[in-house]
Structure formats: C-alpha cells, structure tokens
Amino acid sequence: MAASSNLRNFRKLLTEILETEKTYVKNLEILSVRYLDPLSTVTFVTSLEIRQLSENLQEILRVQRLFLQSLKDEISKHSHVFTSDDPDGLGTMATAVSKVFLSYAEEFKIYSSFCALYSKVQDILNSEENDPLRNFLESQNETKEHCNSLESFIIQPVQRVLKYPLLLKQMASLSEEGSTEHRFICEALAVMEKVTKHINAMQRLSAEFSDSFRCLSSQDLGVRDLWAERPDLDHPADNIPVIKSGYGVKEGGKMKSWKRRFFVLNEYGLFYYVSEESSEPLRFIPRNDMKHAKASTVNRHNGGLYGMFELYTEDRTYFVECESPADVQPWIRAIRRIIPRNRKKMTVRNTRDSIFYTSAGSLKTYKSGYCVKQGGKWKSWLSRYFVVNEDGIMYFSSEQSIEALGVIMKDQIQGVQEISASQMDRENVFEIITCCRTYYVQCESHGDLCEWVTAIRRLLPTPKIKLNVGDIRTHGVVDWYNIRDIVGSRTHPCNTTTSVFVFQTAVAIISRKNEQVPRDKVPVCSNGSPASCVPDLFRSLIPGDDITLEIGSDVSKDRYLWSITQSHVDGLPERTYQFASRSEELRSKFVSAIQEVLLSNSETKL
Incomplete structure (x- = not known):
C-alpha cells in the first residue's frame, strides 16, 4: 500500500x-x-x-x-x-x-x-x-x-x-x-x-x-418502402432497380387519350416515364396501392384485338397496351408478384392532389371537431372541421362537407405541441410540424387543446426497433459490391460511402454519395461537433431474426467478402447485400457481432 x-x-x-x-x-x-x-x-x-x-x-x-x-x-x-x-x-x-x-x-x-x-x-x-x-x-x-x-x-x-x-x-x-x-x-x-x-x-x-x-x-419493417429506403434520390428511368421494364401505351386518367410511356416495375411499385431517357417519372404507383392485375377485354382499336392489361388500385384502374400481345402475361405475372398479401385499405390516399372526396361525418376518428386554422398563404384564421384518424388529419369547411380542403398524411407528421400565446398573439394554439410546412390551429379551451394534441400524438412514429448508439455492437465502412442491383445501375461503389451498423437486435445499412462540402458550409451542433449535411442515398434496417450471414471467398489481399441476406418481406424476393471489408480483422468484427445478434434472437425465441 x-x-x-x-x-x-x-x-x-x-x-x-x-x-x-x-x-x-x-x-x-x-x-x-x-x-x-x-x-x-x-x-x-x-x-x-x-x-x-x-x-x-x-x-x-x-x-x-x-x-x-x-x-x-x-x-x-x-x-x-x-x-x-x-x-x-x-x-x-x-x-x-x-x-x-x-x-x-x-x-x-x-x-x-x-x-x-x-x-x-x-x-x-x-x-x-x-x-x-x-x-x-x-x-x-x-x-x-x-x-x-x-x-x-x-x-x-x-x-x-x-x-x-x-x-x-x-x-x-x-x-x-x-x-x-x-x-x-x-x-x-x-x-x-x-x-x-x-x-x-x-x-x-x-x-x-x-x-x-x-x-x-x-419505418414499417413489413414492407419495402421507396421513400423510406431512398429518401433523397432522384428516380431516373435508367437508375432504379428493375423487375420488368418496357414501352406500352397507357390511357390517360382525365383526358382518356392514349400515349406511349416507358414502364419500370420493381419491388417498390410501378413507375412510368415519357421515355427511357427521362430523369423523373410522370407517376409512381406504390405496390401497397395495387389490388389486382388481369388481362383486359377492352379493345381500343376497331380493327383487331391488341394485348392489354388492367391494373386496379385504390384510386383508379389503369389500362395499358403492351407492344406485343405476348407481353401481357409476363407483365401480369410480374405485377402480381409484388402485390402485397396483406394490403391495408387507407381512408386517406397519398395522391398528388391533397383533395379527395370523403364525407367528414362518415369517418372513424380519434377526435373530430371545429378549430380555427391559420391559412398557408394568406395567414387568415378560418374555422375548419378537423378529423384525426389512424391514417392522418383532414380538415373540411364544415361537418357536412364531403370535399376535404386538406389532408396531412400520418407519415408526414413530425411533431405536435402547444405554443405560447405571445408567439401567435392568440391563446390555446398548437402547431403541427410536417415535412412540408407547419400548421397553426387554435382551440376553444386549453382542455380542448390537450385532447387534440393527445389524439395527434397517436399518429407520431414510434420506434419499431430502438436504435440507440449505446446499443451498437460494431460499425464501420464497407465496400458494397452489388449496390447497382439494389440502388440503380448507374450507382457505383467508388462514388458512394456505405456504413454498416450492427445493433443489439438489428443491422442498419446507410449509403451516401461522396460529396465534398466546403468547410464553411458544414452545419455545427450545439456541442461544436460537425453535423451531417450529406443526405442518405439508401438506407435499410434488417431485424436480427430476418438475417442470414455468409462469409465469402477472398478475392484479393485487401478485399474480404461477406454478405447478409434478408428473407422474404411480404411476398417479395429475398434481398442479398454483398460487402467487402478491407482487412480480415474488420470482417471478423462484423461477422462476430452479427453472429451474436443471431444467437441472441434464437435464445429469445426459445
């Protein structure tokens, strides 16, 4: 001593x-x-x-x-x-x-x-x-x-x-x-x-x-959602995953005219473009909106039967004429392959138009009633009839209205809270924060405000799997070998940085473009550390009980292969991510950590 x-x-x-x-x-x-x-x-x-x-x-x-x-x-x-x-x-x-x-x-x-x-x-x-x-x-x-x-x-x-x-x-x-x-x-x-x-x-x-x-x-782990996995990515026709693609002639929704379009079907849904060189789709039909596909008996030509199929969704029926009658059944089989087995019917539809027709009084609600809302452009305060249900928030001119003036989808809501009277020069006001704008709503009393905030908070996203940094077993940068198959054919591993995070109960994959940001443009957190300013190119979360791990054969001294496969999600094909680590030690860290996750999940099931 x-x-x-x-x-x-x-x-x-x-x-x-x-x-x-x-x-x-x-x-x-x-x-x-x-x-x-x-x-x-x-x-x-x-x-x-x-x-x-x-x-x-x-x-x-x-x-x-x-x-x-x-x-x-x-x-x-x-x-x-x-x-x-x-x-x-x-x-x-x-x-x-x-x-x-x-x-x-x-x-x-x-x-x-x-x-x-x-x-x-x-x-x-x-x-x-x-x-x-x-x-x-x-x-x-x-x-x-x-x-x-x-x-x-x-x-x-x-x-x-x-x-x-x-x-x-x-x-x-x-x-x-x-x-x-x-x-x-x-x-x-x-x-x-x-x-x-x-x-x-x-x-x-x-x-x-x-x-x-x-x-x-x-995010919903039971589906593969385009906007969840590819949040800030453009969707050009030649740089998205493909199950089937090709030209067809589609009937318009309003004018009923027939126009040639380039179609791309993948595990997210159906895209159609002006041509295969287009940088953005004219429309995207999510797989969750699809109900059924079948060969069509409709014939738009007077002289002979051409091959067409019909795609039924929640909102409308699409009529598409294939370039050859022989293409009809392959398209139908491909579409049926991605239609969800357990498709949920929405009372609110996420269309490009924020107006839809549903009787305000006929909807099942968490809460409904009159409030005063500030306008988006003119900032005037007008009485509106609000409805909050499991799919989002709608507001109408009155309780008897069948035409909704606006819709706030559930997945757009980021927060809701009371704000001070001095901030708006009004009492009993709360704000609804969304990805697009902030809505200001005034209630009759503070008690009424509390009820509205409580009802809307039921719509806020709740973690399906908790991803706390304290629960990370290991993490690091990897080379993603088959990124083109999953993200797009023009996406190159050399132009991206892919990070893999092994948590206690899941594996997260986040890929970002290699973008150089000027030092004076980098945002800074309150603690002085640089915040992220590069958007995610791709991100996905795989639950621990949905992973298959495989160690590949080494292709060179500085490339050590390994892969993880996610099993079938709602009827979709399994997806394999092929990675390479720069050393045997780095690969062993990932392999050991993922094996611990698999062992932990197997023990939990027992």
Missing part, C-alpha cells in the same frame, strides 16, 4: 467516491421524477429525443443503483480501515473497489445514448420562444437556485461518467507502484478511459447519423 503519509488521503478519496456516488444517484432520481418524466407527457414539448433521454435515464439509474450498492458492500466489508492504520487492509479495499469498476465498465457504455442526446435536448429546452416550457421549468425549481434547475441536473450524468477515470487516476497516484492494488487500479483506469473514448466516439457518430437512425427505427 502507499506510504503511511498517504493513508489519510486515500481514506478521504474512498469516502469521497462513495458519498458523491450517493448524491449522484439521488440527483438522478430527482432529474427523472421532477423533470424528464413530466416533460415526456406535456403538450408543449413533443420531442422524441426527450422521451428517449427519459428512457435512457432509467437504464442509467438501474446500473448506478447496482454500482452504488456494490461499492457500499465492498467498503463495508473493510470498514475497519477507516479507524486503524492498516495499509494492507486499505490496499485490499482499494483492490475491491477497482474490481467493482472493472465489473461495471461494460455497463457504463449505456451513457453513450444519454451523452449523444444531451446536446440535442439542450437546444430544445433552451428555446426562448416556448413560454409554457419556461414556466414549467421555473415551477419545478421551487428554490429558484441554479443547483436545483434542470440545467444543473441534466449535465450531471455527462460529468460523472467522465470523472470516474480522474478518481481512479488519483487512487493510482496514492498507491505504491508494483503493488497488487496499484495493478488493479491501473487496469480499472485503462478500462474506464476506453469507456470514455467509446462515449465520445458515439457522440460523434450520433451527430452524423442520428436522423437516419430515427427514420430507420420508425
């Missing part, structure tokens, strides 16, 4: 570790009960990050309570060293405390998610325009002292996990080099420093990919 002159300092340090840990756990409980739990349910904050932070805090609390109890147990076993000059006993206690740190080091990685969310939540909570939020925070701080504010409590987890290496470093300086306790203290210090490095790395990762993870975690 350390020299006798250091015994008193060592005792003080161990006492400090225990007492500050008790205070820290108590403050975590206050943070949860006084602030984060209520903020998860109020109407004036709708952020998913706050709910995630609250959930992550519960995990941290669980670990810290166990950690604190372990410290108490070990220190109480050797409590006599606080009243005697027994360097060996103090050394035994120091060893025991170091072992406690070693045993919980892996658990402390859960701080990655909290620290990653911290800076984003700070931006939300520091909003000067949100008067209800500011009033809530002031009411929760009864003493009006900074030490009892949310700002003081919420930073403590970030500070505490980074302080553990400093405490261990002090212990190491007070112990005798070469002693048993010094060896264990240094081992615990090295492990905790790795934990802090991991947390810092995950913060940087979150700054770059958190928006992508949020979108992936809320």
